Amino acid sequence: MEMGLDLDRSSPVPLYRQLAAQMESAIRGGALTPGTELGNEARLAESLGVSRPTVRQAILALVEKGLLVRRRGIGTHVVDAPVVQPLTLTSLFDDLTAKNQLPTTRVLVQETVPAPEEVAAALGVPVEQPVIHLLRLRYTDNTPLVLMENYIPAQIVDLEGINLATTGLYQALRANGVFLKVARQRIGARAGTDEESQVLGQPPHSPMLIIERVTHDSSGRIVEYGVHLYRADRYQYAVTLVDRPS
Amino acid sequence: MEMGLDLDRSSPVPLYRQLAAQMESAIRGGALTPGTELGNEARLAESLGVSRPTVRQAILALVEKGLLVRRRGIGTHVVDAPVVQPLTLTSLFDDLTAKNQLPTTRVLVQETVPAPEEVAAALGVPVEQPVIHLLRLRYTDNTPLVLMENYIPAQIVDLEGINLATTGLYQALRANGVFLKVARQRIGARAGTDEESQVLGQPPHSPMLIIERVTHDSSGRIVEYGVHLYRADRYQYAVTLVDRPS
DNA sequence: GAGTGGTCTAGACCACAGT
DNA sequence: CTGTGGTCTAGACCACTCG
Secondary structure (H helix, E strand, C coil): CCCCCCCCCCCCCCHHHHHHHHHHHHHHCCCCCCCCECCCHHHHHHHHCCCHHHHHHHHHHHHHCCCEEEECCCEEEECCCCCCCCCCHHHHCCHHHHCCCCEEEEEEEEEEEECCHHHHHHHCCCCCCEEEEEEEEEEECCEEEEEEEEEEEHHHCCCCCCCCCCCCHHHHHHHCCCCEEEEEEEEEEEECCHHHHHHCCCCCCCEEEEEEEEEEECCCCEEEEEEEEEECCCCCEEEEEECCCC | CCCCCCCCCCCCCCHHHHHHHHHHHHHHCCCCCCCCECCCHHHHHHHHCCCHHHHHHHHHHHHHCCCEEEECCCEEEECCCCCCCCCCCCCHHHHHHHCCCCEEEEEEEEEEEECCHHHHHHHCCCCCCEEEEEEEEEEECCEEEEEEEEEEECCCCCCCCCCCCCCCHHHHHHHCCCCEEEEEEEEEEEECCHHHHHHCCCCCCCEEEEEEEEEEECCCCEEEEEEEEEECCCCCEEEEEECCCC
């Protein structure tokens, strides 16, 4: 049951996070095999020299990730699974660079325009209010992956002089003090138009995965509306759902 | 700031859940408008006569749902958004009945077969092990919506004599003591085959949203593998992402 | 400086599952 | 019955943001 868990109280990293990280790597690394009982918060807490709520906080984080399952009166067990990709909360951010897929970006449109009705509604701003309009095409391995159209209220950020071919949009926003926190996405599918298909290097009417997103920053403001069209043959979206009693 | 919050200590519903529910309806109902500061855990706790961790637990649940945003040193604020629906691990059947969309189901295939290689891999069972194979077509408003193919290890549940045209699959599993807890999904798109398109009442090669899912029960076992093909013109998948520091 | 959320402790009692 | 997780308390100190 015990895998070399050691906590560093002098570290700036919170104890529960250290614990969660070490348990996670024990699971993903195979030291804790599926079905293993992890249990007894109380004993774990004592053996680690921390309080029970701290252990609990770490465990609950892994439950939320879908790695552990707990039942009252029974215990906590490692989920039975060929553990796949981690969850995509950071699909918010530039997770392609993290995967060494060599993304490159072509900026097709970068302009400031009065907000069309649909965009104004999504951003929660008055119609005709100036918004930045972006149309970018992203490649990985020199093959088109996604056509990205984005709108940002103009007063939120100044993108003049920013080269979006070399700087991710979210990175540029962060540099302007805008920190993305919450995104609501709708995921659907449709056939690409002739033009879209062609830009993405696909035959006409090819199936596309379409992700429409509204993003809020750390103050709760809506700061971005985007519609991203992925080549269906090159992209899938992964989610883990957990049934937390509500 | 204060909306008639009242807690019932004699209720079996936990305090933090009562709190979260009341705050959520205050937000969704407009009593707490976007941008409103909710803050001060300590004051809230005192005014409600509960401890700070209890208030905190309620607030964090709403942060997780994307309704609140918090910043250290600043406070907790209501997110600026036309709030949409959350996403949980409910079966599609439950979703649709709840929305009065009159789902009906045709069972096209219901049989027990030796697991093909791909299915065995997904379910984590030996090849050739008996599995229940289901193929169902679901309609809403008398229009085809989704073609559902599912596999379940045969020893997990006995579906003999269960009419899946009137009983949802998850409902049938629950009745057999199988409680679904965690699901990993991959969402993609592709053109339907001629047969798939035809069954779903669509022109050939129509775009389809495809959801592939592996589901675990409360003990962590893999209990179901499913591939669901949605008509892209009738279905979208909604997700809320929250950037929790990890 | 004052005010906020972030972390942590050391207890307590209850609800539920197994024997 | 015992053992598990689920909930709750009443404090504490720290880290961060603001004026």
